Amino acid sequence: MVKDVTSIRVRYQETDKMGIAYHGNYFTWLEVARIHLLDSINCPYSKLEEAGYFLPVISCSCEFKNPAKFDDRIEIEVCLREIGQVRINLEYTLRRDELILAHAKTSHAFVNEHGKVVRPPKDFATSANGETTLGDV
């Protein structure tokens, strides 16, 4: 399965009056990591949507171990765990230096523009399994 690492820098807008990053914003950071992973396997999400595929989140969860603060550089490791017939599961670990800040998961369905669940495009499954796609050649 495919792994990727990306990083974000915590914005002031993402903090709350507790002086830490608001928990809901972590899901935006997971998105950044997910988009980066899709880039890395040559399946940019914008191209998927152009081809009529959408990947709504059907479930998500996060465990917060240590708070993220303004201006922190956070490394997000993301792993595409499983590709089912119609859904994919991703797992994430967020770190500042060596300190683990959070573990998270998201599951996504492939749907078409009418919201109907569909199979992933063939290219995607091939790339996500780490095989070379024709498009790469």
Next chain:
Amino acid sequence: MVKDVTSIRVRYQETDKMGIAYHGNYFTWLEVARIHLLDSINCPYSKLEEAGYFLPVISCSCEFKNPAKFDDRIEIEVCLREIGQVRINLEYTLRRDELILAHAKTSHAFVNEHGKVVRPPKDFATSANGETTLGDV
């Protein structure tokens, strides 16, 4: 011209580490007030979009007089100042009790689904001028 008053309650998510509401969030509150004003003249924004009209913001500004804090109930007075051929201008005053928190302005163009600037629907102009529309009878 049409006036309306609505209110919001400041969410924890909307605060930042300075302990006050983040300035960018005021524009979301202006949206809440604008949507409410459109309801009040019987032109709900969702109906406008269904009819193929969109109202993107083409300029906006805000002057911050006093900070808004978590859990504040804020009253937003909104006034539909002018309806031009293809754009509308709104002005807003935000208050907590009698204290003015901010003054703001937004301008919007009417565009169709292709992003092309168009004239407002007739019903809208009539309602926005405070006249009774046939739809009301």
Next chain:
Amino acid sequence: MVKDVTSIRVRYQETDKMGIAYHGNYFTWLEVARIHLLDSINCPYSKLEEAGYFLPVISCSCEFKNPAKFDDRIEIEVCLREIGQVRINLEYTLRRDELILAHAKTSHAFVNEHGKVVRPPKDFATSANGETTLGDV
């Protein structure tokens, strides 16, 4: 245990280009429901913070059953499931009319202003168990 129902109206700002509410925003709505529940048991969150107690989220999850759309009125049922020594667990169901949109959970620790985990204030435990507090009399 304590139950409460509140409702929100989906803001345009909360939608994304898929035409539905972005998943991360549900956690802001859960906050709105949580704040409302704390009000209902006479323990407003702002008072808790003034007394030196904070309730950071230590884990959260959401299962999305049906998409929420712009302008939807969403009813959020929230239930304070358990009060442990130092943490509380809440469960949420989000509905539009009779349709279930999502199920969600959050866990929170009580911490003091230095981020150290502490026991909930006595009043809180009493109120959360549905007993009358002296403050109510």
Next chain:
Amino acid sequence: MVKDVTSIRVRYQETDKMGIAYHGNYFTWLEVARIHLLDSINCPYSKLEEAGYFLPVISCSCEFKNPAKFDDRIEIEVCLREIGQVRINLEYTLRRDELILAHAKTSHAFVNEHGKVVRPPKDFATSANGETTLGDV
């Protein structure tokens, strides 16, 4: 006066159902540019806050010329226009490739932790005027 250029990539979370970036999010991007400019003159904002200085926004405005879309790489040019006794003014231009997306302005006051307006720290004024500070040597 000081100039800087930084760039952001539009997040899915930042789009709305019109398929473009929500206008209020531009102010978050301006923050990213501002933080980057302060880094570039060796006055990181986090250090300013540690030293007891805060820079709340006292006014802001934006003119939207062309929409920003999901995944766009946007270049933000920021210019520290004026440093008054107690406030600073910044101007921003946002571009995708050569296309101008928006012009924006923000004004900020220097305040202390009690919200009282104060003069900028000496180091800041020196750095912002492009002079070498002792800290740089």
